[in-house]
Each structure stands twice: as structure tokens, then as C-alpha cells.
Amino acid sequence: MVSNTLYLVPNFIGEFNKEYLPKRTLDHTYQLTHFIVEKEKTARAFLKAIEHPTHQNDFVFIELDKHNDYAGFKAFFNKHISSHSIGVLSEAGLPAIADPGSEVVKYAHSKGVTVVPLSGSSSIFLALMASGMDGQHFQFNGYLPIDARDRMIALKDMEIRSRKATQLFMEAPYRNNQFLEFLIKNLQKDTQLCVAVDIEKEGEETIISKPIKDWKVNELELHKKPAIFIIG
Amino acid sequence: MVSNTLYLVPNFIGEFNKEYLPKRTLDHTYQLTHFIVEKEKTARAFLKAIEHPTHQNDFVFIELDKHNDYAGFKAFFNKHISSHSIGVLSEAGLPAIADPGSEVVKYAHSKGVTVVPLSGSSSIFLALMASGMDGQHFQFNGYLPIDARDRMIALKDMEIRSRKATQLFMEAPYRNNQFLEFLIKNLQKDTQLCVAVDIEKEGEETIISKPIKDWKVNELELHKKPAIFIIG
Structure with missing residues (x-):
């Protein structure tokens, strides 16, 4: 049985420069291709800035719905978690703090999926x-x-x-x-x-x-x- | 006039491995030789783990007094800040959060010294x-x-x-x-x-x-x- 993980990936808060993130955070993020994000455009800019080795065409995103209808991310999560680890990425700083990402984390816990928070700036x-x-x-x-x-x-x-x-x-x-x-x-x-x-x-x-x-x-x-x- | 800075340096929380800290945090810390710390022994272990280029004999430390008598760190701060930037390092994680380091930061502000928080894990x-x-x-x-x-x-x-x-x-x-x-x-x-x-x-x-x-x-x-x- 595959044991996939929900990774909480910090975004930048000031400079778009990978020197502001720990090597461990970067290394885990380089393994991810599937992301739940606030905005796809910002997420792509982040992944480019950290020099993610995957081609932009090969990323799979879903945007978190701001209208409190979480059906979208739940379907995405259930579809992909058996075959891929998934990253949660916010617009800035630590996901699930001062942003709507915590709903995703809560859902992962309810499904018994391991949640790993990656260190970054807040x-x-x-x-x-x-x-x-x-x-x-x-x-x-x-x-x-x-x-x-x-x-x-x-x-x-x-x-x-x-x-x-x-x-x-x-x-x-x-x-x-x-x-x-x-x-x-x-x-x-x-x-x-x-x-x-x-x-x-x-x-x-x-x-x-x-x-x-x-x-x-x-x-x-x-x-x-x-x-x-x-x-x- | 020299404009020196108080840097808030994060310590590790789990692994003693520099891959858990951003390159920017490491680079700033490599410039520092003077530290206000909770325990000198832990501080030396941290500086060794991050491969600080300075020889251990050349570091200058003062331990933060736990008895709420802050005369020690104030004298240290006033003696060195005109010639050196100073780092504050706690036992684990971010200094001045869940530890006594905030008194040092408050003192630096009262003296008009720039305070720069470096990113790390909490x-x-x-x-x-x-x-x-x-x-x-x-x-x-x-x-x-x-x-x-x-x-x-x-x-x-x-x-x-x-x-x-x-x-x-x-x-x-x-x-x-x-x-x-x-x-x-x-x-x-x-x-x-x-x-x-x-x-x-x-x-x-x-x-x-x-x-x-x-x-x-x-x-x-x-x-x-x-x-x-x-x-x-």
C-alpha cells in the first residue's frame, strides 16, 4: 500500500529567492507535482523561483475555493492521494496560518493521511x-x-x-x-x-x-x- | 558611524542539520562572532552543526540570566554593539518566542539598534x-x-x-x-x-x-x- 503524504509548503513573504527557504523544504517540494493552491499563477511563479525540476506543463493544480464550497479540493485530494503526495501552497508564508489552507489539513487528518509541515518564513x-x-x-x-x-x-x-x-x-x-x-x-x-x-x-x-x-x-x-x- | 544590528538566530528543533535552515539565515549567522545565548554549551553545538567558519575560541558569549537580573546582557550589549553585530540564540527554535530572549530585543529597540529576525523552524x-x-x-x-x-x-x-x-x-x-x-x-x-x-x-x-x-x-x-x- 502506498503511503502518501500531505506536505505544507511555505511560500515566500519578501524576496522571491530560494535562499530564504531551508534545503530540506526545497528537497521535499522538488518531489511534488500535485498542489492545492490559492492561485495557480502565484504557485507557478513560486515553483519557478525555487527552480523546481519538473516542467510547468506537468504540474497538476487545484485552486482552493474561496466561497466555502470545498467539494473541489476534496475530489482532487481523493483522486490523487493514492498515487501522489500532495502539497498545499498559500499566497505567502506558511500555509494554513492566516489563510484558508487549514480546511485541507483537517480533511487529510479525517482521512488518516500523514501531514508534514515544512519550515519557512512567516x-x-x-x-x-x-x-x-x-x-x-x-x-x-x-x-x-x-x-x-x-x-x-x-x-x-x-x-x-x-x-x-x-x-x-x-x-x-x-x-x-x-x-x-x-x-x-x-x-x-x-x-x-x-x-x-x-x-x-x-x-x-x-x-x-x-x-x-x-x-x-x-x-x-x-x-x-x-x-x-x-x-x- | 558603524550601524550594527541585533540578529535573531533560530536554533534547531529536531535534527541538528543545517539543511533545516535557509541559506540566508546561515549566511547572516556566519558573519556573527558575538552571541547572547541561553546556554553557551548548546550555542557552541549549534555553531558547530552549521559549520560556522569562525574558530570556537574566537566566539564571545554571554548567557542570559534566568533570575530576571538583566544587568549582564545589557553590559555585554553596550560594550560590543558599537564594534560588532550581535546574535541572540535560544535553546531551540525561534529566539524570543516561548523563551526569555524578548528582553534583549526590547532593550535593542530602546537603544535604537536595528533588529533583524532570521527565519527558521518553530x-x-x-x-x-x-x-x-x-x-x-x-x-x-x-x-x-x-x-x-x-x-x-x-x-x-x-x-x-x-x-x-x-x-x-x-x-x-x-x-x-x-x-x-x-x-x-x-x-x-x-x-x-x-x-x-x-x-x-x-x-x-x-x-x-x-x-x-x-x-x-x-x-x-x-x-x-x-x-x-x-x-x-
Whole structure:
């Protein structure tokens, strides 16, 4: 009986350069030809950047359905897992973290298929390491609500929790500048805020961590740049 | 003026094999000779395993004081940062996550020194990826209290929170087997439990994720093995 595996393959977060991935991650990925991905185009660019030995015509992809109808990937998984190991690849960073890939992993476990996570970069965790805040207790909250009143309630709630556990969150990149202004205006003066921008982008990576009282509006240009926000 | 940097250097979590680290991480680490570490002995073993080109006699270390007296590393930092970049290295995995390194990072920020996190493996995040649970909202809780009553309260509290955000935690490895039994006996039957053991240890890595009702006491031997526990 063939024992195939679901591999969780990290994508790049900054540079498209295979030096940012461990040799072990690359070697496992070079064995894979079947992938469940967020977008086929990005997946092909990734496989090209790591110099995957397989010809692009020979890859088999299915895109993860964003409409919560998972019939597509389940049929793909069941069709191929008896003959091939399968990779899960996200748009950036570690699959199944801050993206919809966890549904695939859950399905693999329910089928008794071995799941192997491959090491790579995550802007969330690199930002947490570099924040100088408590790394022994922390919480990732994803996106705050968009509605102004709900957003304020969520922020105040996070700030209270930040006294016991570091709180991480994100914003849609085109709203980053306004979001930073919102944080500076509404957090307590002694709350520590870390903003980590363009992680692993050579010459662009910027990580600032200091109390709100020392932050100035507009001191950091964040428009459309990938950023992680952390308070503690 | 010299612009030196604090590099956060990941240690191994399973195999002591440089194929588990990105080339970029290795290349930056090869430039460093001054390190703030948890234990000098482990640090030397790591630097040997990655084939650091510097002779062991030429490294300069300071051990992070576990007694919350940080005078030692601050003096070391201030003495060397004008002439050298400095690395922070923990016992395993990413520094400043689930270890005391964050104090060093905080100090560097307070001195205006650039902090660069280098990518590597973390058993916490590899386990989260492989759990099949919500990776868009999660919380790392470190260790549960030791006192039996406090421990039960903490567990019940985490289980309630696990309906909204995946909950991760650890135990001292020599108590792992009893801890798993405690979880199986006290969590709800439909709560999903993932136990990830010996992550990145070749041939030993085991990741099981299923509802409590399907877990059996003693089905997994965890004694003295590094393990991450996750509920959702």
C-alpha cells in the first residue's frame, strides 16, 4: 500500500529567492507535482523561483475555493492521494496560518493521511520575534472589524488583553496608513506598539517598536505594504 | 558611524542539520562572532552543526540570566554593539518566542539598534500549520498552572476560548503522558485535540489531530519528548 503524504509548503513573504527557504523544504517540494493552491499563477511563479525540476506543463493544480464550497479540493485530494503526495501552497508564508489552507489539513487528518509541515518564513512570527514583546503568551487576531464602532470596541478589548498576552493583528494594506493613525490616536500612551513592514524584503524591512507616546502620525509610510501590527 | 544590528538566530528543533535552515539565515549567522545565548554549551553545538567558519575560541558569549537580573546582557550589549553585530540564540527554535530572549530585543529597540529576525523552524507554528485548526485566530498560552484546581480552571477557560480561536499550550516533557490523560478525561467529547511530537525529528515526527471522543489514553508515548498541544 502506498503511503502518501500531505506536505505544507511555505511560500515566500519578501524576496522571491530560494535562499530564504531551508534545503530540506526545497528537497521535499522538488518531489511534488500535485498542489492545492490559492492561485495557480502565484504557485507557478513560486515553483519557478525555487527552480523546481519538473516542467510547468506537468504540474497538476487545484485552486482552493474561496466561497466555502470545498467539494473541489476534496475530489482532487481523493483522486490523487493514492498515487501522489500532495502539497498545499498559500499566497505567502506558511500555509494554513492566516489563510484558508487549514480546511485541507483537517480533511487529510479525517482521512488518516500523514501531514508534514515544512519550515519557512512567516511575517507574523518574524514580527513577533522582533517586537521585543512577550513571546511566551500571545494571540493572533487576524483583521479587526471594519465598522467604526465595532473596530473601536475590538481595539479596546485587545489593549486590555495585551497586558497579559501580546496581541497581533493586520489590516488591508491599502488602509494601513489610516489604521496606524487610528492606533496612535486611540491606544494608551504607555502601550507598546510594534509595526513590522516588508519583512524579508531586502533593504525595505522596517521594524519599529516603542510606546504610543513616542509614535508620530505619518512617520512610517505603509500604503499597500504588507505590515503586521503588535501591541503589548 | 558603524550601524550594527541585533540578529535573531533560530536554533534547531529536531535534527541538528543545517539543511533545516535557509541559506540566508546561515549566511547572516556566519558573519556573527558575538552571541547572547541561553546556554553557551548548546550555542557552541549549534555553531558547530552549521559549520560556522569562525574558530570556537574566537566566539564571545554571554548567557542570559534566568533570575530576571538583566544587568549582564545589557553590559555585554553596550560594550560590543558599537564594534560588532550581535546574535541572540535560544535553546531551540525561534529566539524570543516561548523563551526569555524578548528582553534583549526590547532593550535593542530602546537603544535604537536595528533588529533583524532570521527565519527558521518553530515547533509551535509547524504544529499549528499541521493541526488543521483555525490558523486565522489563535492564542499561545505557554504552560498551564501546576496546581490541580488552577489547572482545571485554566483548561476549561481555554476550551471556551477555543470555540473562537485555536488554543496552543505546552507541558514539561516528563509530565506529558499524565497531561494527555488529563486532557482526554476533562475536555468535551467534540473538542478537537492535536498533539504534535518530535517535530522535524526524522522518522519520529508524529502529528495526530482528532476529536477527544476518538482519543485513547496511552495511544501516544510522550514521555520526555518535546510536544505541542492544540485545541479548537
